[in-house]
Amino acid sequence: SGGVVCLGETMVVLVPAESGPVRSVRTWTRAIGGAESNVAIHLARLGLRSRWVSAVGDDAFGGAVLDYVGGAGVDVSGVRVDPSRPTGLYVKEADPLGSHARYYRAGSAASAMGPEVLAGLNLDDVRLVHVSGITAALSDSCLELLRAVLRGPREHLVSFDLNWRPALWADRDPSVLLELADAADIVLAGADEAEAVWGTGDPEKLRALLPGPATLVVKQGEEGATAVEDGEFTYQEALKVDVVEPVGAGDGFAAGYLAAHLAGLPPTRRLRAGHLQAAAALLTSEDVGEPLPPEVTGPLLSADPPAWA
Ligand code: KDG
Secondary structure, three states: OOEEEEEOOOEEEEEEOOOOOHHHOOOEEEEEEOHHHHHHHHHHHOOOOEEEEOEEEOOHHHHHHHHHHHHOOOEOOOOEEEOOOOOOEEEEEEEOOEEEEEEEOOOOOHHHOOHHHHHOOOOOOEEEEEEEHHHHHHOHHHHHHHHHHHOOOOOOEEEEEOOOOHHHOOOOOOOHHHHHHHOOOEEEEEHHHHHHHHOOOOHHHHHHHOOOOOEEEEEEOOOEEEEEEOOEEEEEEOOOOOOOOOOOHHHHHHHHHHHHHHOOOOHHHHHHHHHHHHHHHHOOOOOOOOOOOHHHHHHHOOOOOOOOO
16 A cells, blocks of 8 residues: 655754743753654554655754654655754743743754655655645745645645644744645644634634635544535544643544545544544653554554444
């Protein structure tokens, strides 16, 4: 079976390892974070052939990113190592109002990617290319790369996760996200982020805004998710889990959903696979979380599943 390509920036993440104001923190935990490589890792864990395409600096952080993503079973041979630009970095700053990310990624190796990255890819045996709205905000050349990925005609599917990151859009016009999403085959968006960017999180209204994609998936937070396809709306409740940290859950959901889509499963089972893979990410403070046991992931994509899958 053909593989999947996930394209986008991945950074080193610094998480305070002691409490108190961030400016006095001296001990940090180094993690790795990137929405699209998170998806690639989840897909590899689900048994798909998964490639991550991006660029990192020729530095220790770039090496750490490659070790982490490659070590998780993802093909990183197509990642460009850029000798003249650094690997991106983000810092999780916890404050009394909750934690948020501060990015140090302007001018990063990945932000210098452009349409030539797509031109250099062999997509002969690829069934799906997965991208996200983050890439559209990184630079003009990254926006052009995304446009090229979404320009038809093509032999493979393209999935687009909205991944609204307001901090990246301060100096850019986010209206481009609608045009990009509408050119994809599968669009995934959280109701809250869709509300923020497109003025509605309602699946029916979103469908009216996005007539292009064959499939539209709206994630309704802890409640559940709705898939819209051929004018049919399928709702599936989420799992009840004790959430440790929600960051990265959307990536798990996307991977579970997409793997089940590629396996030819009906919408209900795609949504369930999404919820289950998201749960893995919800249960840890790291983006991706621990792998689910094979007893759980095995039946997820099978044609003859137990009742729970
Ligand atoms: O989806 C999780 C991501 O938000 C995180 O890993 C960092 O890719 C990231 C971003 O650009 O926010």
